[in-house]
Amino acid sequence: MIDKYSTVVIGGGLAGLISAYLLAKSGRDVLLVEKKSYPFHRVCGEYLSNEVFDFLKRENLLPTGYDLPTITHFLFSDTTGKSVTTLLDMGGFGISRYVLDEHFYQKVLENGGEVRTGVQVETVLFDEIENQFTLELAGGESLAAEYVIGAFGKRSKLDKVLKRSFIEKRSPYIGVKYHIKTDFDRNTVALYNFEGGYCGLNAIEEDKVNLCYLGNREHLRKYGSIEAMEQEILWKNPSLKRFFTDSEFLLEKPEVINEINFERKGPVENHILMAGDSAGLITPLCGNGMAMAIQSGKLAAESILAGKTRTEIESNYEVSWKALFERRLWLGRKVQRLFGAKQASVFTRKLIQNVPFIAKQIIKNTHGKAF
Ligand SMILES: Cc1cc2nc3c(=O)[nH]c(=O)nc-3n(C[C@H](O)[C@H](O)[C@H](O)COP(=O)(O)OP(=O)(O)OC[C@H]3O[C@@H](n4cnc5c(N)ncnc54)[C@H](O)[C@@H]3O)c2cc1C
Structure with missing residues (x-):
């Protein structure tokens, strides 16, 4: 017997943490797997666009006790x-990110989400007959999940496992x-x-x-x-x-x-809902990759909560993701040429x-x- 979850979220950056938080808050049985242990530093400019301010305030997700500029x-x-x-x-x-990611991580736990840190997802496979995912963690443990959110960032070992085309291109x-x-x-x-x-x-x-x-x-x-x-x-x-x-x-x-790598990726691959940088990284000069990660994590969780079938969930997510982010990513790539x-x-x-x-x-x- 292996543990089975309604949703497994792979990667605990902003996209993964927000989707796990929203699913846990809605009473779903969610596991987030993050290969590092909180709190930790990441390469990021740490300028967070006000696009997210209302959402964070509404959800009571803004860290308190800091005088934020x-x-x-x-x-x-x-x-x-x-x-x-x-x-x-x-x-x-x-x-x-040291403060923000740690804060969101605590919110996932407070809302009943399960989190495993310090362990990497090695493989993820969708079984068409069983209509579920099987995931293998470093150390050999296997898990099953009805849905998987891929929030594993700009570049992960999993991109190779999933044979995503961008991974072959050097940056x-x-x-x-x-x-x-x-x-x-x-x-x-x-x-x-x-x-x-x-x-x-x-x-x-x-x-x-x-x-x-x-x-x-x-x-x-x-x-x-x-x-x-x-x-x-x-x-x-x-x-x-x-x-x-x-x-x-x-x-x-x-x-x-x-x-x-700023190459195009896709919001749904191998039935995985890709969120944050896993779906596409906006050039940093735009200063809103963090906001996009938060918003796409929200969208992935909401698609799972609202959809009745796998097909409906995937297509709703793909359509809304493209409407919100595709043009911005394209423009970011063009504007980057004016720099450097x-x-x-x-x-x-x-x-x-x-x-x-x-x-x-x-x-x-x-x-x-x-x-
Ligand atoms: C130089 C630079 C500067 C930037 N500056 C800004 C800025 O000022 N403002 C802004 O809004 N955006 C900025 N960004 C973009 C922003 O950092 C990203 O868009 C954002 O971090 C994306 O969040 P995420 O959750 O998708 O991924 P991440 O935050 O990268 O999280 C992914 C997580 O997945 C984990 N992981 C990966 N593989 C596995 C696995 N197999 N199993 C388990 N866990 C795994 C990783 O350890 C990681 O914690 C910048 C980006 C760069 C490169």
């Missing part, structure tokens, strides 16, 4: 260090994150361009600032270490350099990930300065509405 302005710096600042229509707030992007103490405006989210990438800064809780950048694997290979690459590449933007030279770095070492190169970044700075209406439209179209 309200972010109302956007600063764009080209590779030469010249910058322009504009008002954000919707704005957001800053909060570390030039790497991501690096620090928490620092520095002199930086609490109400601003900034993007500093440098050759081959861009670096975001915004305040988070406890007067800390998140410094997170999308860089290039080739630069890392060429200069041999993160530190040397930063000095040779990122410091060429003089406005960015000062954050490396005049700040206190709080983490023992930077969080680093590679192979960040001198001429394009100077052009973008001038565009924001001289035709703010267009810049606002681009920002608006990469974001959704409050939900």
Whole structure:
């Protein structure tokens, strides 16, 4: 006999935690499996768009006891260090994933959800005859589930197991994150361009600032270490350099990930409802991957709760996911071309300065509405 759940959620980032929370709250028998153990740091800019604010408030999911910075302005710096600042229509707030994910994890437990941490899902198979999933965990345990939500992030061993086509394509992007103490405006989210990438800064809780950048694997290979690459590449933007030279770095070492892939994926594969980055990662410059993960986790849970048959659940989820996210992901990929190169970044700075209406439209179209 193996344990059988109504739903197993694979991956406990924002998408997985929110779907598990909503299913547990509705009385469903849900298990979330996360390979790491909370709380932990992740590579993420930690700017959370206000799209999610109403939902988090309604669900009482906003962490209390923190003075979270309200972010109302956007600063764009080209590779030469010249910058322009504009008002954000919707704005957001800053909060570390260390705090936010831990908080959501506790909410899943409080609502009766089961969570296994420190263990990885190795395989997931849908059996057409039995009309159920079989999952194998590291260590050899098997589980069965009626539904599976795949919330395993941008890149997982499971993408290979599931033979997802994007996994074969190599990506030039790497991501690096620090928490620092520095002199930086609490109400601003900034993007500093440098050759081959861009670096975001915004305040988070406890007067800390998140410094997170999308860089290039080739630069890392060429200069041999993160530190040397930063000095040779990122410091060429003089406005960015000062954050490396005049700040206190709080983490023992930077969080680093590679192979960040923005290729198209799909919201339903092998009968799994893919949520968050598993369904598609928006380019970080848009600043709303976290909001999309939360919203798609909500959508996946709601589709399971509302649907009567598997076909209905899958098709409802796919249609709503595409309506909400497909265009944003496409636009994010296009806009990314305006970053990380001198001429394009100077052009973008001038565009924001001289035709703010267009810049606002681009920002608006990469974001959704409050939900
Ligand atoms: C450089 C960079 C900066 C960014 N900055 C921002 C920002 O400022 N604002 C914003 O809104 N978005 C930002 N994003 C995007 C945002 O981080 C993601 O969109 C968001 O984290 C997606 O959440 P998720 O739940 O889908 O995935 P994740 O948070 O990645 O969670 C996936 C989880 O699945 C687990 N997992 C994977 N495989 C398995 C397995 N087989 N078994 C069990 N567990 C598994 C992982 O351990 C992980 O915890 C940024 C992204 C990058 C790369």
